[in-house]
Amino acid sequence: QLFLKYKPYRLILLFKWLAIIFPLAAIIGSCCALFLWSLEWATKTRFLYPALLFGLPIAGFITSWLYSRYGKLAAGGNNLILEEIHKPNAGVPLRMAPLIFISTVITHLFGGSAGREGTAVQLGGSIASGIGRIAGLDKKDIRLLLISGIAAGFGAVFGTPVTGAIFALEVPVIGRLEYRALIPALTAAILGDWVCRLWGMDHLRYSMASFSQMGHFQLNIILFFKVILASIAFGVIARLFSESLANSAQWFKKVIPSAPLISFTGGLIVIALVYITGTRDYLGIGTIAAQPNGLQLGSFFDAQQHHYWSWLLKFIFTVVTLSTGFKGGEVTPLFFIGAALGSTIAHIIGAPVDLFAGIGFIAVFGAAANTPLACIIMGVEMFGADNIVYFAAGCCTAYIFSGYSGIYLSQTIGTEKP
Amino acid sequence: QLFLKYKPYRLILLFKWLAIIFPLAAIIGSCCALFLWSLEWATKTRFLYPALLFGLPIAGFITSWLYSRYGKLAAGGNNLILEEIHKPNAGVPLRMAPLIFISTVITHLFGGSAGREGTAVQLGGSIASGIGRIAGLDKKDIRLLLISGIAAGFGAVFGTPVTGAIFALEVPVIGRLEYRALIPALTAAILGDWVCRLWGMDHLRYSMASFSQMGHFQLNIILFFKVILASIAFGVIARLFSESLANSAQWFKKVIPSAPLISFTGGLIVIALVYITGTRDYLGIGTIAAQPNGLQLGSFFDAQQHHYWSWLLKFIFTVVTLSTGFKGGEVTPLFFIGAALGSTIAHIIGAPVDLFAGIGFIAVFGAAANTPLACIIMGVEMFGADNIVYFAAGCCTAYIFSGYSGIYLSQTIGTEKP
Incomplete structure (x- = not known):
């Protein structure tokens, strides 16, 4: 009776989510790998050809022109994804992925000072939204899928899957953790990072001396x-x-x-x-x-x-x-x-x-x-x-x-x- | 202007909480140290005198009699503390602390199979409630203080301060994290554990091989x-x-x-x-x-x-x-x-x-x-x-x-x- 009461339901749910999260994580993880590879190429190319810096104004001009010409909703970036999580509406356009990918690489090739997580989040969000539309999910599930997309993107790009999951649960609302998305977000982040590393991407770590010995910790x-x-x-x-x-x-x-x-x-x-x-x-x-x-x-x-x-x-x-x-x-x-x-x-x-x-x-x-x-x-x-x-x-x-x-x-x- | 807007307020808040949390953590940490010491004494005494086991029925009889005679509200145990967090009412009676302390040591001395966290939580909760009454806090702050008491007790008894804090934020409501109590709970848990260790208490750790190398993690x-x-x-x-x-x-x-x-x-x-x-x-x-x-x-x-x-x-x-x-x-x-x-x-x-x-x-x-x-x-x-x-x-x-x-x-x- 105990088992009948909840096990099949939970198991079906688990498998349904795995069936959606697996391809999601595979695609986002692969895109993040390509993105990390492109970033490294852009950075090393800039080191080789310092004169590229002088192209920065033109590069910026082209980026902004691209967005004003083709961007439409995609110009909303991270904020659009958060808004869709708060109140699912028209969805996150798929064009956001190539646009943010290319324009971020442009920023780094010509020497703009910027990072990666916004790009990873937008790659994750737009791909998740696309997969949600294909799978015909309802709005409640698309919400969870968007959070999972953020988790996978963030987890893969920094090589920190658990952080990616918690980040995605924590970021939409200040002072709230979205427990509802716990399983899909964690699964997406772990698998996204796994796939990204399968492509040979590795991540920098910084070593730090220990100021507390495990088990014998004494606070200073x-x-x-x-x-x-x-x-x-x-x-x-x-x-x-x-x-x-x-x-x-x-x-x-x-x-x-x-x-x-x-x-x-x-x-x-x-x-x-x-x-x-x-x-x-x-x-x-x-x-x-x-x-x-x-x-x-x-x-x-x-x-x-x-x-x-x-x-x-x-x-x-x-x-x-x-x-x-x-x-x-x-x-x-x-x-x-x-x-x-x-x-x-x-x-x-x-x-x-x-x-x-x-x-x-x-x-x-x-x-x-x-x-x-x-x-x-x-x-x-x-x-x-x-x-x-x-x-x-x-x-x-x-x-x-x-x-x-x-x-x-x-x-x-x-x-x-x- | 930026600084004027929020810094003094936050700083005063911080100092107010530190002034309450410091003694709270010191008392709870010390009680937990005494409790851990008593537990070790009880367990080793039981090993020395195996016949103590035959006293278990009488020990149980006395424990339950003590609670029915003197326990009153304290018999509610962990649940009373959670209920007071949900809806502050009469408060957690201070007698809960000595009652749970003594009766837990009795359980362990005569060979009952039980643990420590319930006792630590109740020590923390009743001491926090007592300090809250002395400090004349309002109901909203007493709530935070109860959570902090749980954090300090749990953190000190297991030697895991960050776990103690997160546990206390997570345990009152399933699927919700009480961000409001983040700072007092974390402070109480860190200081409670610190004080408990100052008394010479150390904690067992179990070694585990690494199935992932940091920074070069590859999921199996x-x-x-x-x-x-x-x-x-x-x-x-x-x-x-x-x-x-x-x-x-x-x-x-x-x-x-x-x-x-x-x-x-x-x-x-x-x-x-x-x-x-x-x-x-x-x-x-x-x-x-x-x-x-x-x-x-x-x-x-x-x-x-x-x-x-x-x-x-x-x-x-x-x-x-x-x-x-x-x-x-x-x-x-x-x-x-x-x-x-x-x-x-x-x-x-x-x-x-x-x-x-x-x-x-x-x-x-x-x-x-x-x-x-x-x-x-x-x-x-x-x-x-x-x-x-x-x-x-x-x-x-x-x-x-x-x-x-x-x-x-x-x-x-x-x-x-x-």
């Missing part, structure tokens, strides 16, 4: 308070980033009437920034450097290196790039800004540099995306479990100090921040 | 499906456990009119079980053995050992003990049952025994408590991050197969299970 209370202090700064910088992005975009729209011209101007400003600052370190994705010992994300985990203002420079390069209509994600630049700021704070207040770079890495992202749990899990998937207490303290502190103005304007508020 | 898809298969069993056993506990308790109440007599009978049945099965391995907490090579929780992580029916025996011993009114927790026996069942399944279907014992350990607990996220985090805090993908797959699968009848009868349903 001074270090704990230093983490909280630093994380207040992480939360504030996340908020400043989101607000600068939104305000800068609005300002450009008010001053320059045409989107392609805005992007053209943005490209010119980035070129100017390169010559003002005298460095190309803040162009592109920021995870690999042109020279073997050049500045990149991993540099901030090295206590021997001091880069006090890197966080500010990356902040400016990224806000200019993304607020003038270049495509790409916000998360990888946020990792960079967070790790740079964490390393700077650690040098100033006397704390382990790699630990603080790592906490900055996850906490600034989590605070800007309003996804505190996802960023704790990301810490674990990126750096291991040993420092989970410091990760949790950092991510939650940054979360409450970042306010409600995240990088996803279509997020709604479910629970007020504490 | 066959293993993945074996994990899911096993986790269906974990979910079903969790459900059977919760329902057996509730049904058995009801049955005893119907057949025997007096609570002390029920416990007396329960003690007699446990003694009979020892002689029927010819083993004392399933008495008590189950994490340490009387002989150096005796059966205990850690045995199931050893691929050389085969204990095919251990899960069933521990199941029966525990249901008899807890359903006849002995006090103690359900979670440590669930760890034992899960690890034992995981090891058995791994032997049968050909899978890594330590991995499956570990997944059983966390998944049966998570499924019976309806706290899937907390049990993923517990896997990470107990066994490290390397196998997080398998932990997540196992915990979520078991969660959806355990139904709504968990070990906490006063849990309410927030989101239907997928």
